[in-house]
Amino acid sequence: MDKFKKFLPGIWFLDPPKDISLDGYRIDNVIQYTDFVITLYFGIVVAAIIFFVWRYNSRKHPHAVHDHGNQKKHLYVTVAMGLLVFFSIDVVIESMSFKDLKEAFWNFPKGKDVVRIEIMPQQYAWNIRYPGEDDVFGTDDDIVPPQNILHIPVNTPIVVQLTTYDVIHSLYLPNFRYKQDATPGMVTAMWFQAKETGNFEFACAELCGNSHFKMKGYLTVESKDEFDNWIASQEPEVSEDDEDDWGDEDEGVPTKWAWQWKELK
Amino acid sequence: MSSSKSIMSTHIFSTDHKTIGKQFLFFGIFFLLFGGFQALLIRWQLAYPEQPVPWWLLGFLFDGDGGIITPDMYNQLFTMHGTIMIFWAITPLLIGAFGNFLIPLQIGAKDMAFPTLNMLSFWTFFLSGVVLLVSYFLPMGVASGGWTSYPPLSLPAGGIPGLGQAFWTLSITVMGVATMMGAINYVITIIRLRAPGMTYFRMPLSVWGLWLASILNVIFVPVIAAGLIMLLIDQLLGTQFFLAGRLAAGGGGDPLLFQHVFWIFGHPEVYILILPVWGIVSELLSVFSRKPAFGYKVTAICMSTIVVLSSLVWGHHMYTTGMSPLLGKTFMFLTLLISIPSSIFFFNWLATLWRGSLHFDPPMLYTMAVIWVFAIGGLTGLYNATVTADIYLHDTMFVVGHFHYTMAASVLFGGYAAIAYWFPRMFGRMLNPFISKVHFWGTFITINLVFFNMMALGYAGHHRRIYNPNEYEFLQPLMDMNIFITIMALLLGAFQILYLYNFVQSLFKGKVAETNPWKANTLEWSMDYPIPHGNFETIPQVVNGPNEYSHPNVKDADWVCQTVKIEGES
Numbered sequence: 001m002d003k004f005k006k007f008l009p010g011i012w013f014l015d016p017p018k019d020i021s022l023d024g025y026r027i028d029n030v031i032q033y034t035d036f037v038i039t040l041y042f043g044i045v046v047a048a049i050i051f052f053v054w055r056y057n058s059r060k061h062p063h064a065v066h067d068h069g070n071q072k073k074h075l076y077v078t079v080a081m082g083l084l085v086f087f088s089i090d091v092v093i094e095s096m097s098f099k100d101l102k103e104a105f106w107n108f109p110k111g112k113d114v115v116r117i118e119i120m121p122q123q124y125a126w127n128i129r130y131p132g133e134d135d136v137f138g139t140d141d142d143i144v145p146p147q148n149i150l151h152i153p154v155n156t157p158i159v160v161q162l163t164t165y166d167v168i169h170s171l172y173l174p175n176f177r178y179k180q181d182a183t184p185g186m187v188t189a190m191w192f193q194a195k196e197t198g199n200f201e202f203a204c205a206e207l208c209g210n211s212h213f214k215m216k217g218y219l220t221v222e223s224k225d226e227f228d229n230w231i232a233s234q235e236p237e238v239s240e241d242d243e244d245d246w247g248d249e250d251e252g253v254p255t256k257w258a259w260q261w262k263e264l265k
Numbered sequence: 266m267s268s269s270k271s272i273m274s275t276h277i278f279s280t281d282h283k284t285i286g287k288q289f290l291f292f293g294i295f296f297l298l299f300g301g302f303q304a305l306l307i308r309w310q311l312a313y314p315e316q317p318v319p320w321w322l323l324g325f326l327f328d329g330d331g332g333i334i335t336p337d338m339y340n341q342l343f344t345m346h347g348t349i350m351i352f353w354a355i356t357p358l359l360i361g362a363f364g365n366f367l368i369p370l371q372i373g374a375k376d377m378a379f380p381t382l383n384m385l386s387f388w389t390f391f392l393s394g395v396v397l398l399v400s401y402f403l404p405m406g407v408a409s410g411g412w413t414s415y416p417p418l419s420l421p422a423g424g425i426p427g428l429g430q431a432f433w434t435l436s437i438t439v440m441g442v443a444t445m446m447g448a449i450n451y452v453i454t455i456i457r458l459r460a461p462g463m464t465y466f467r468m469p470l471s472v473w474g475l476w477l478a479s480i481l482n483v484i485f486v487p488v489i490a491a492g493l494i495m496l497l498i499d500q501l502l503g504t505q506f507f508l509a510g511r512l513a514a515g516g517g518g519d520p521l522l523f524q525h526v527f528w529i530f531g532h533p534e535v536y537i538l539i540l541p542v543w544g545i546v547s548e549l550l551s552v553f554s555r556k557p558a559f560g561y562k563v564t565a566i567c568m569s570t571i572v573v574l575s576s577l578v579w580g581h582h583m584y585t586t587g588m589s590p591l592l593g594k595t596f597m598f599l600t601l602l603i604s605i606p607s608s609i610f611f612f613n614w615l616a617t618l619w620r621g622s623l624h625f626d627p628p629m630l631y632t633m634a635v636i637w638v639f640a641i642g643g644l645t646g647l648y649n650a651t652v653t654a655d656i657y658l659h660d661t662m663f664v665v666g667h668f669h670y671t672m673a674a675s676v677l678f679g680g681y682a683a684i685a686y687w688f689p690r691m692f693g694r695m696l697n698p699f700i701s702k703v704h705f706w707g708t709f710i711t712i713n714l715v716f717f718n719m720m721a722l723g724y725a726g727h728h729r730r731i732y733n734p735n736e737y738e739f740l741q742p743l744m745d746m747n748i749f750i751t752i753m754a755l756l757l758g759a760f761q762i763l764y765l766y767n768f769v770q771s772l773f774k775g776k777v778a779e780t781n782p783w784k785a786n787t788l789e790w791s792m793d794y795p796i797p798h799g800n801f802e803t804i805p806q807v808v809n810g811p812n813e814y815s816h817p818n819v820k821d822a823d824w825v826c827q828t829v830k831i832e833g834e835s
Contacts, residue, residue: 014721014722014725014746016657016724016725016726017725017739026653027654027656027657030651030653030654031648031654031724034647034654038645038647041640041644042640042641042644045611045615045636045637045640046637048615048618049618049633049636049637052618052619052621052623053618053623056618056619056620056621056622056623057623058622058624061620061621061622062622063622063815063823064554064555064556064814064815065556065620065621066556066557066813066815066816066817067556067559067620068557068558068560068812069557069558069559069560069561069613069616070561070563074559074560074616075560075563077612078560078563078609078612078613079609081608081609081612082604082605082608082609082612083605085604085608086602086604086605089647090601090602093647093651093654094597094598094601094651096653097597097651097652097653098594100653101593101594101653105653105656123424166422166423166510166512167417167418167423168417168418168520170585170660172660172728174726177656177657179585179656179659179660180585180587181585181587183521183586183587184508184509184510184511184512184513184517184520185509185513185517185519185520186521186587188586188587201737201738203728203737205585205661205728206415206660207340207410207411207415207418207730209340209418209423209424210337210340210732212340212730212731212732213336213730213731213732213734213736216736216737
């Protein structure tokens with residue numbers, strides 16, 4: 001049956017990636033409501049088509065009824081139809097979506113326990129930066145792990161600010177149901193929170209050149225202790241013994257690219 | 266027509282709107298095949314990544330690269346597939362061919378308002394196609410920045426080598442000039458040259474659709490033309506309208522500006538493509554149900570409302586760019602408003618069938634298919650209009666499936682319906698109805714299996730424009746579905762070859778058509794084939810609306826030409 005299922009046309013048979021986020025359920029809910037209500041309306045359309053084809057085909061019903069459908073009662077019915085659609089679909093999904101944006105996605109967390117990360121994608125890799133011990137970006141103790149490696153603690157709000165080294169990229173986290181563009185000349189922001197540990201993938205969702213498909217990152221969600229240990233095990237960007245090291249600029253890896261954290265209003 | 270006129274003036278550089286319409290038709294079919302073939306290559310790569318392209322997909326084209334599609338080529342393929350289908354296949358097929366052929370005939374005019382401008386429009390269009398095809402012979406190949414060509418990727422600083430991107434920009438700019446010339450002509454023809462008695466609310470709904478689409482063209486093509494000219498001088502002269510960040514000197518411009526300009530045009534553009542289909546569907550449903558279009562005026566007003574709304578919703582393509590929350594909510598609200606007029610005219614379509622006498626000739630089958638695929642396409646748009654759902658589904662295969670339902674499936678079936686219906690008017694012969702029905706069922710089944718499953722893939726997280734899905738672990742379980750879609754797409758392509766055979770065979774050997782094979786009321790059927798240059802000997806006096814089918818006061822027939830007075834009607 002499972003083998004058979006995936007050869008059926010069906011949005012209901014392919015599952016989205018596992019949701020490990022605090023708020024991903026909100027997106028799943030609005031999608032599920034939309035699934036339900038449009039299936040209902042589509043079912044009505046199909047039922048009407050089938051019935052009309054069976055009942056009013058020319059063999060069964062050789063003489064059509066001359067009717068312009070331009071009387072007052074017809075107008076009332078059609079307008080009622082439009083309003084029904086508006087209130088049963090539009091108003092519902094709009095209020096769901098607005099509520100989710102207000103309560104979650106556009107409601108950035110504040111406070112001491114928030115983990116802040118700066119991410120600057122380039123063709124075709126992810127540069128990731130943690131503020132280090134002083135909690136300020138752009139200082140010598142910033143932690144810059146190898147490209148494409150992102151670690152976050154579980155059950156902790158993560159705020160990411162993004163800009164790009166070259167063209168537009170988009171940070172796509174399938175397991176969080178979220179993506180955010182990184183655009184030249186501006187800093188954009190997103191936040192999310194994991195509720196499960198594990199290893200996951202993230203991707204670039206905006207076409208960025210011929211190796212766009214290879215722009216993959218590895219996300220590790222771990223406990224707070226493990227995360228702290230991992231941070232401690234990373235070398236700061238500028239350590240005492242490599243003052244003269246100019247980084248790997250020759251190999252196309254940018255260094256010292258931090259920007260001042262933008263406080264959100 | 267006098268025999269002294271050369272073939273050049275009657276068939277090549279003709280100012281006759283019917284000839285120009287046919288020229289657009291053949292032009293569009295050529296590019297439809299070309300763009301469709303590229304789609305099959307994209308599907309091959311997605312199902313069998315980095316495996317040699319088989320000979321029956323012209324594998325020899327890839328011999329230089331070991332027979333496989335390289336990442337660069339893959340990006341070029343989907344860029345050109347989208348560009349060609351939108352600008353050089355759908356636009357000429359519906360607006361070019363049927364706009365030209367139908368508007369003067371259906372409103373009772375001798376020709377377009379500006380016949381020479383009309384000819385110039387086609388030849389400018391032709392030139393834009395040549396520029397596009399020439400770019401295939403550039404040393405570094407064609408454009409590969411996606412059909413949206415967002416800067417900075419589409420600028421030299423974005424890293425795409427060669428002149429492909431500049432040729433892309435130039436060819437679309439030239440195409441835009443041709444479109445503007447055509448659109449101004451259509452709009453003015455409809456306003457000025459309607460026959461006496463042909464009021465706006467006696468025009469066939471097909472003319473309404475074409476008229477509204479042309480109005481959108483007149484307003485919004487100049488917007489994209491301005492944006493493209495800025496992009497072109499960014500590309501060639503090194504200005505920085507759309508360049509910012511590290512790559513720009515001294516602050517630079519704003520890449521988001523291009524996205525706004527692109528979608529201010531781009532969203533109306535999808536309605537430019539679909540409005541002629543809505544009109545044709547409304548008209549054909551009435552003809553083949555043998556009863557008037559239900560709520561004719563309401564349908565026309567709803568389509569006009571959508572024209573206005575369509576120009577206010579472009580921001581829903583940009584939810585993930587980090588736009589202000591207030592703007593995001595506004596765009597979502599305006600986008601959802603479109604569902605009111607859409608559901609009203611959709612209801613009118615179904616009510617037209619109600620108590621009709623339905624004849625399932627091939628044009629009617631294709632028309633019914635539009636109802637089906639457009640229902641799916643329209644309803645699935647709701648996910649993309651919703652900010653939160655779109656943040657997940659944006660840039661996934663879901664979007665690809667959705668817009669192929671609205672723009673590919675609906676427009677294709679609308680085009681097939683129009684060709685099947687007006688083929689006898691254009692060429693004096695009938696398409697083979699049996700082959701048409703086989704083609705209809707084959708296309709209907711496979712096209713749904715292709716595009717519906719694409720939406721399912723997107724829901725499962727499959728992002729778009731990915732050369733090799735196997736790169737990601739979470740996409741590997743979806744490989745079976747990718748293979749299934751590709752097999753269905755190949756079948757879909759095979760059915761189109763059958764269609765082409767039917768088209769060409771019927772063109773020369775098809776059954777000779779009667780003057781009015783569908784017993785239709787509209788003016789284009791009131792003359793014998795071939796209709797001479799200048800159409801009507803005397804301009805007709807119109808006394809009826811377009812859809813007076815099965816009128817109780819008309820004896821012995823269920824139709825009456827728009828010029829014949831019905832007893833008891835004022």
